[in-house]
Amino acid sequence: MTECPKCKCSKITTGRLAVIGRSTPIVAAFVPDALKWYQFSSEGGAELQSQAFACPDCGMVWTMAAYPEVLREVVSRFGSAQ
Numbered sequence: 115m116t117e118c119p120k121c122k123c124s125k126i127t128t129g130r131l132a133v134i135g136r137s138t139p140i141v142a143a144f145v146p147d148a149l150k151w152y153q154f155s156s157e158g159g160a161e162l163q164s165q166a167f168a169c170p171d172c173g174m175v176w177t178m179a180a181y182p183e184v185l186r187e188v189v190s191r192f193g194s195a196q
């Protein structure tokens with residue numbers, strides 16, 4: 115990932131997604147809006163990679179799904195609600 119997907123700036127910084135105040139790594143997941151909290155524990159979301167990217171110009175922060183096939187499954191079942 116060499117440029118920001120939003121503003122096309124090339125000054126990308128790599129890092130990781132973290133919860134402020136926690137020293138241990140967390141596993142983050144993409145959960146579609148249509149997937150409600152009471153479904154989340156049984157259905158889950160799509161686990162994200164630990165590596166993340168940030169654009170200092172526009173503030174965009176992004177990452178990738180750890181398993182794209184799981185993301186496709188989650189989105190096909192619960193996604194595309196705009």
Ligand SMILES: [Zn+2]
Binds near residue numbers: 121173
């Ligand atoms: Zn940007």
